[in-house]
Amino acid sequence: MNNLRNSVKQFLGKIMKNIKTFFWNLRRAVNNRKKKISDFLDRKNLNFAGKFPGWAKALIYLAPALIVLSIFTFWPIINSLRLVTFENYNIVNNDITGYTVFGNFIKVLNDESFLFEASHTQGTAIMNTLIIVFISVPISIFLALFISVALNSIKFLKNFFQTVYFLPYVTNTIAIGLVIAYMFKADGGLVNQLFGLGKFPWVESGAEHWRSMFVLIFYSIWGSLAFKIMVFLTSIQGIDKQYYQAAAIDATPRRRIFSKITVPLISPMIFYILVTSVIGAFKIYNQIVALFGVTGKPDGVDYTMQSIVMYIYKYIDGGNNLSVAAAGSLILFAIILVLTLVQMQVSKKRVHY
Amino acid sequence: MELRLENLTKIFTNKNGQDTKAVDDLSITIESGTLVGLLGPSGCGKSTTLFMIAGLLKPTSGKIFFGEDDVTKLAPEKRGIGLVFQNYALYPHMTVYKNIMFPLENMDVPRDEAIERVKAMANLVGIGDMLDRKPAQLSGGQQQRVAIARALVKKPRVLLLDEPLSNLDARLRLQMREEIKRIQRETGITTIFVTHDQEEAMSISDKMVVLNYGLEQQYTAPQIMYNEPSNLFVAKFLGNPPINTIDVEIKNNYLMINEQKFMKLNVKDGSYVMGMRPEHFRVAKEEDEKIKIEVSEIFHIGRDTMIHFNVNGQNVRALVDSDSVGDNDKNIYLTLKRNRVYIFEKETGKVIDHE
Numbered sequence: 001m002n003n004l005r006n007s008v009k010q011f012l013g014k015i016m017k018n019i020k021t022f023f024w025n026l027r028r029a030v031n032n033r034k035k036k037i038s039d040f041l042d043r044k045n046l047n048f049a050g051k052f053p054g055w056a057k058a059l060i061y062l063a064p065a066l067i068v069l070s071i072f073t074f075w076p077i078i079n080s081l082r083l084v085t086f087e088n089y090n091i092v093n094n095d096i097t098g099y100t101v102f103g104n105f106i107k108v109l110n111d112e113s114f115l116f117e118a119s120h121t122q123g124t125a126i127m128n129t130l131i132i133v134f135i136s137v138p139i140s141i142f143l144a145l146f147i148s149v150a151l152n153s154i155k156f157l158k159n160f161f162q163t164v165y166f167l168p169y170v171t172n173t174i175a176i177g178l179v180i181a182y183m184f185k186a187d188g189g190l191v192n193q194l195f196g197l198g199k200f201p202w203v204e205s206g207a208e209h210w211r212s213m214f215v216l217i218f219y220s221i222w223g224s225l226a227f228k229i230m231v232f233l234t235s236i237q238g239i240d241k242q243y244y245q246a247a248a249i250d251a252t253p254r255r256r257i258f259s260k261i262t263v264p265l266i267s268p269m270i271f272y273i274l275v276t277s278v279i280g281a282f283k284i285y286n287q288i289v290a291l292f293g294v295t296g297k298p299d300g301v302d303y304t305m306q307s308i309v310m311y312i313y314k315y316i317d318g319g320n321n322l323s324v325a326a327a328g329s330l331i332l333f334a335i336i337l338v339l340t341l342v343q344m345q346v347s348k349k350r351v352h353y
Numbered sequence: 354m355e356l357r358l359e360n361l362t363k364i365f366t367n368k369n370g371q372d373t374k375a376v377d378d379l380s381i382t383i384e385s386g387t388l389v390g391l392l393g394p395s396g397c398g399k400s401t402t403l404f405m406i407a408g409l410l411k412p413t414s415g416k417i418f419f420g421e422d423d424v425t426k427l428a429p430e431k432r433g434i435g436l437v438f439q440n441y442a443l444y445p446h447m448t449v450y451k452n453i454m455f456p457l458e459n460m461d462v463p464r465d466e467a468i469e470r471v472k473a474m475a476n477l478v479g480i481g482d483m484l485d486r487k488p489a490q491l492s493g494g495q496q497q498r499v500a501i502a503r504a505l506v507k508k509p510r511v512l513l514l515d516e517p518l519s520n521l522d523a524r525l526r527l528q529m530r531e532e533i534k535r536i537q538r539e540t541g542i543t544t545i546f547v548t549h550d551q552e553e554a555m556s557i558s559d560k561m562v563v564l565n566y567g568l569e570q571q572y573t574a575p576q577i578m579y580n581e582p583s584n585l586f587v588a589k590f591l592g593n594p595p596i597n598t599i600d601v602e603i604k605n606n607y608l609m610i611n612e613q614k615f616m617k618l619n620v621k622d623g624s625y626v627m628g629m630r631p632e633h634f635r636v637a638k639e640e641d642e643k644i645k646i647e648v649s650e651i652f653h654i655g656r657d658t659m660i661h662f663n664v665n666g667q668n669v670r671a672l673v674d675s676d677s678v679g680d681n682d683k684n685i686y687l688t689l690k691r692n693r694v695y696i697f698e699k700e701t702g703k704v705i706d707h708e
Contacts (some may be wrong), residue, residue: 240442242438242440243442243444245429245436246438246442246444246503248409248428248429249407249409249429249430249435249436250430250455250456250459251430251431251459251460252430256459260444261444264444265445265446267446352445
């Protein structure tokens with residue numbers, strides 16, 4: 001048995017050696033060829049690479065990324081600024097009736113279920129989005145912090161739990177949403193059975209706005225925990241153990257170790273997570289579609305769950321009024337910009353780099 | 354407060370189940386108010402001992418007493434110790450003031466008194482005007498002072514320093530070791546510090562413990578240890594330039610050097626290891642017990658002159674007064690005081706009393 005293993009090992013070793021030798025020789029040959037080419041170019045005075053100024057070289061290297069970014073990011077931004085000035089834009093024959101500055105914004109703000117509630121329909125896009133941002137983001141950050149501190153302090157089954165908490169990150173959002181929707185089903189859903197609630201409707205006809213919101217927040221918190229835990233855990237593991245030893249000798253209670261040492265030392269990471277997840281939460285879309293369908297309004301309920309992005313998408317879909325969609329996205333942009341600036345200001349005092 | 358270690362042992366077991374005795378049956382008593390240095394080469398168990406006293410490591414067996422209290426099973430925070438880490442472990446996000454205040458915030462101290470104590474301690478260690486700075490804005494020596502202040506501000510029963518000077522440059526090191534000695538004297542706190550630098554340990558300790566492979570080699574005052582080493586390891590570990598050790602024979606009670614009778618010693622005949630400190634050599638006068646040596650190399654280094662010569666085929670260095678040798682002297686008579694000749698057993702390395 002041992003003999004067999006040794007001979008297999010030897011055989012593999014030989015193969016590996018041959019492969020490595022092959023690559024070694026390949027590199028030598030390539031280097032040789034390169035040198036010959038550059039010598040040749042130098043001789044013929046054709047070496048343009050050396051004659052390019054620095055900025056031109058930089059531009060060539062940046063070109064692939066710049067081209068992709070211009071098509072898919074910069075142009076849409078400029079285009080939305082262009083579209084928002086059109087009045088009654090017709091996408092089919094590219095006709096407009098005139099130009100306007102605020103017209104499309106006013107249209108958006110006066111629209112049903114954006115800022116103001118429509119009759120017979122509870123909930124607005126702005127309100128729904130804000131609720132999700134201001135409830136799910138803080139809760140998920142706190143939860144992620146506690147879970148990562150707990151994960152860091154256990155030894156037994158540590159890797160198992162890390163994997164469990166990381167699973168949502170690699171799972172499809174829509175798939176999770178469908179499972180969650182099934183869990184909260186009125187008839188035979190896991191939650192109703194577990195808590196003995198009978199046929200309590202959460203997201204179906206007969207449900208109320210707050211119940212659907214609860215399910216949505218639950219879902220978005222759970223879905224976003226994985227990444228946060230991963231980031232927090234790695235940064236906590238990077239903290240020098242001596243700080244904790246010093247704190248232990250000074251008889252520091254656990255609560256104070258957490259608030260005075262762990263949190264300040266990983267504050268740059270917390271801030272990063274805060275900013276990115278606030279932005280992410282403002283752009284919520286998938287989760288709502290998974291739970292409540294593309295309209296954001298389950299059958300037979302008198303409220304809407306649509307978010308700002310869903311509202312925007314409603315106008316892009318079928319191209320029925322791109323100017324309104326552009327105005328909506330600029331409003332979303334403005335809200336995110338203001339909030340991020342506020343966060344930056346607040347963080348100057350609270351984040352220790 | 355007196356600190357007593359009784360048969361302290363720490364065994365680390367690695368993944369393959371191999372045991373390493375980091376500290377082996379260590380029993381020492383540290384008197385109240387003294388500054389004791391734990392000295393030894395790296396891996397000798399000195400930091401392990403310190404961390405066991407601090408409570409960060411649990412001893413495998415043995416006991417630790419602070420005064421009459423058995424603290425072996427106490428958690429670190431209940432022992433009342435101040436610990437200064439090798440890299441100081443100052444909290445980088447807090448100012449100096451908050452760093453020193455931190456231990457007091459966990460104690461039952463009135464606010465006014467706490468502020469008073471922080472300021473007094475900062476002045477004692479000489480950083481009174483830097484309380485608003487962050488650790489990153491301080492030099493190594495200043496960070497060291499903050500770390501000491503933080504350890505002392507809660508009035509611990511014992512102060513522990515883990516390699517306190519190893520992160521400082523040579524000049525600061527000299528300054529800080531005097532500072533540590535001064536602070537220790539002014540506060541009168543029982544202090545233990547760990548170092549691998551024998552000069553540092555000798556210059557500030559009241560007493561030193563030399564450890565090797567977890568075993569206590571000798572525990573006494575530095576000068577006594579230097580002049581009366583208990584074994585070959587201690588003799589070799591202390592002193593710069595290091596002690597000369599050569600294999601010698603004793604025949605008919607005479608120590609034989611280069612086939613000459615050097616000194617009559619009260620030791621059984623046989624093979625031994627002899628130790629001679631370079632600076633203990635003198636150029637011999639007529640009446641001394643002396644050996645004739647042939648100079649192989651000679652270096653003048655200011656006040657002293659270093660002579661290299663061969664004894665029994667092994668190179669030996671002697672540090673003598675510059676005035677006593679001339680440049681062209683080839684053959685010199687050297688001597689040593691009787692009590693500066695160290696004879697060690699070959700197998701065990703134990704020193705043999707030859708008087």
